[in-house]
Amino acid sequence: MASERQIAASRRNARKSTGPRSGAGKKRASRNAYRHGLTLSITSSAAYAKQLDRLVREIAGSTEDPILLERARAIAQAELELARVRRVKVALIERASAFGELDPPQAFSSVTQIIRLLNAIDRGRVPSFPEPVDSSATMPSQEPDRSAEAIRRVLPELRKLDRYELRAAARRDRAVSIFLIEKSIGPTNNCEAQNEPNFSQFIE
Amino acid sequence: MRRNELTLLPKLPLLITEAADEFDALRDAFEQEIKPRGIIEHMYVHDISSIVWEILRLRRCKVGIINLALRSALQSLLKQLLRQPGQYEYEVEDEAQTLAQSWFTDQEAKKQVSEILSRFDLDESAIEAEAIRRSSSDLEVLDRMLTSLESRRNKALGCVAEYRASLAQQLRYSADRIIDAKGVLRLEDAASERSTAA
Numbered sequence: 001m002a003s004e005r006q007i008a009a010s011r012r013n014a015r016k017s018t019g020p021r022s023g024a025g026k027k028r029a030s031r032n033a034y035r036h037g038l039t040l041s042i043t044s045s046a047a048y049a050k051q052l053d054r055l056v057r058e059i060a061g062s063t064e065d066p067i068l069l070e071r072a073r074a075i076a077q078a079e080l081e082l083a084r085v086r087r088v089k090v091a092l093i094e095r096a097s098a099f100g101e102l103d104p105p106q107a108f109s110s111v112t113q114i115i116r117l118l119n120a121i122d123r124g125r126v127p128s129f130p131e132p133v134d135s136s137a138t139m140p141s142q143e144p145d146r147s148a149e150a151i152r153r154v155l156p157e158l159r160k161l162d163r164y165e166l167r168a169a170a171r172r173d174r175a176v177s178i179f180l181i182e183k184s185i186g187p188t189n190n191c192e193a194q195n196e197p198n199f200s201q202f203i204e
Numbered sequence: 205m206r207r208n209e210l211t212l213l214p215k216l217p218l219l220i221t222e223a224a225d226e227f228d229a230l231r232d233a234f235e236q237e238i239k240p241r242g243i244i245e246h247m248y249v250h251d252i253s254s255i256v257w258e259i260l261r262l263r264r265c266k267v268g269i270i271n272l273a274l275r276s277a278l279q280s281l282l283k284q285l286l287r288q289p290g291q292y293e294y295e296v297e298d299e300a301q302t303l304a305q306s307w308f309t310d311q312e313a314k315k316q317v318s319e320i321l322s323r324f325d326l327d328e329s330a331i332e333a334e335a336i337r338r339s340s341s342d343l344e345v346l347d348r349m350l351t352s353l354e355s356r357r358n359k360a361l362g363c364v365a366e367y368r369a370s371l372a373q374q375l376r377y378s379a380d381r382i383i384d385a386k387g388v389l390r391l392e393d394a395a396s397e398r399s400t401a402a
Binding site for chain 1: 223247269342377
């Protein structure tokens with residue numbers, strides 16, 4: 001168990017750890033949880049917002065009911081998210097096809113290699129720099145082999161994106177079922193709607 | 205109407221090597237079968253076409269991965285077959301590499317490989333088997349992705365059918381509600397009204 005002195009020291013140290021102080025540090029820390037941007041709301045882009053509004057209007061029809069419009073928005077949003085994941089998938093495959101891999105090749109494979117190189121410079125020797133790796137040279141030159149190899153190289157990423165796609169599709173299907181119920185019965189009769197044998201039971 | 209709905213839906217992004225008109229033909233075939241009405245049904249048909257397109261892409265990829273593994277598979281197989289008792293693998297490495305390289309283009313090399321294989325009661329399917337074995341981890345991931353896509357395609361097809369059935373049911377329900385609310389005249393009431401008037 002920690003002594004009184006240790007606890008006091010821990011509290012003193014904790015008070016010093018208040019996160020980044022500079023503007024640049026705060027900005028960097030604000031993106032700590034950022035991985036791929038796929039969970040960002042689609043309305044955060046102006047181009048999407050316009051497309052979204054047109055799709056919402058088409059789904060909702062002539063209604064001005066705000067609840068129905070909101071339900072239609074949920075369908076449209078999920079549909080556009082689905083499209084976004086598909087675009088990301090294709091972009092990754094194209095990039096792997098062009099460059100051979102997603103991350104640029106590293107000149108040094110380990111820190112030890114860098115230390116060795118610096119030591120060699122310290123000792124006044126001319127170090128031998130590792131040959132730059134051209135990943136695209138390892139790609140087959142002909143189609144369809146090139147595309148197949150590109151897909152193979154990004155399989156882990158595609159698998160992760162599949163999960164996003166699955167979730168977006170499930171969200172859209174749920175939104176469609178709720179929209180359909182509320183369109184015909186009205187948002188005030190939800191309890192009645194739940195007893196109906198309907199689309200939502202199929203989706204679940 | 206259909207064109208309008210298609211412009212509203214996001215276009216399926218294709219690889220540079222894929223043809224847009226082939227995708228359009230696939231979607232048209234589904235539209236002819238399903239005959240979607242309204243934006244939501246169009247959405248589902250677009251989804252089904254996109255999923256099927258991706259299934260085809262991944263199936264092509266599976267074949268490509270096996271084809272790409274053929275050379276290294278043959279080389280590894282030949283190293284095993286060419287090695288004499290007491291010989292190390294590196295001693296036959298050059299020969300195996302040359303044969304595996306020329307097997308794709310040179311008929312003579314192909315014949316030679318067949319002879320080596322037949323000495324051990326094997327044929328060219330052993331090369332394919334080795335290629336599949338070597339790419340099994342990638343093929344497994346692809347298979348899982350294909351299974352997931354196929355299940356989503358089936359679900360989307362079911363969604364269209366259920367959506368239509370549910371829509372029809374909801375419309376009937378709405379119509380009943382409207383009739384109940386309006387208090388439409390019953391047949392016997394209408395008959396008694398007519399007799400009073402007479």
